[in-house]
Ligand SMILES: Nc1ncnc2c1ncn2[C@@H]1O[C@H](COP(=O)(O)OP(=O)(O)OP(=O)(O)O)[C@@H](O)[C@H]1O
């Protein structure tokens with residue numbers, strides 16, 4: 429996705445110059461002429477960074493900045509203050525209110541672009557760090573709960589199975605059976621939590637994506653047989669994909685988890701297709717599509733969250749695991765779905781840039 433920048437300035441010439449510069453280098457740009465307009469546009473445009481002039485009618489840059497930094501949703505949004513005032517106190521005031529950077533007019537467009545780039549890089553790192561910390565804390569909590577639950581669960585399951593075997597009253601046998609089913613569900617969840625822990629770190633080395641896909645398809649084929657379904661898994665792969673930095677084992681788990689969902693989404697008979705295709709921007713797409721039950725918009729929003737499941741036997745960790753692995757590969761995973769029609773999962777990987785062909789030297 430292209431980075432989004434909101435430029436706030438009351439002078440046309442600045443708006444035109446800055447937006448032309450950033451649009452030329454691939455950013456998505458929105459403009460505002462004062463603080464009030466900027467604050468209205470922020471929730472709609474959702475910028476990744478704001479360039480903010482200080483002297484503006486209606487609401488000046490400082491007040492706008494103060495408001496942005498006092499709201500939870502915009503507290504971490506980087507802001508570069510841009511002003512004709514070069515006095516030290518003004519810079520200090522801007523930075524104290526919370527501006528990430530400060531540039532005095534007249535400025536060079538290159539300098540502004542370089543600072544924007546560096547702030548965006550920092551923001552991406554901070555977001556990743558926050559996410560990693562959140563995932564680590566969640567992982568620790570889940571691990572603790574799993575540890576506490578395991579022993580009592582073994583006892584409950586064992587007792588229920590004994591009751592089921594020796595009980596003659598059909599009603600009581602049914603109760604015991606229900607307990608066993610629920611215990612099995614929790615056991616599966618614990619197994620998934622263990623699996624989640626083992627994929628926590630991906631070690632990347634050069635590898636062939638086609639081998640990974642072949643492995644995941646074999647695993648999925650066995651799963652189809654076990655489920656007793658009639659599902660064809662078709663592959664349309666680039667014949668010689670460029671070598672990619674990967675953790676082949678983890679990536680196979682990610683692709684299998686996606687395929688497993690497709691198999692589960694097909695009731696009895698259906699088709700799953702896996703394609704790989706290059707894109708113009710040096711990325712490669714791995715697309716898994718199925719003609720299963722699909723899902724609605726509400727379900728789509730939360731599918732990567734841990735323990736989000738619509739299945740009795742599900743732990744809701746398959747896509748959380750896949751997301752994590754793809755992210756560790758520097759890639760992205762997105763899902764589109766139509767209820768009753770099917771689902772398309774797209775994984776995008778950034779390929780290492782190809783070496784430039786050497787310029788022939790004339791002798
Ligand atoms: N291909 C798909 N078609 C329809 N729904 C899907 C598909 N993939 C995912 N989902 C929905 O997203 C939810 C979350 O998927 P996820 O793989 O994370 O968990 P799960 O399959 O329920 O359990 P687990 O993978 O841990 O066994 C599923 O329960 C299902 O509702």
Ligand SMILES: [Mg+2]
Pocket residue numbers: 685688689742745746747
């Ligand atoms: Mg799943």
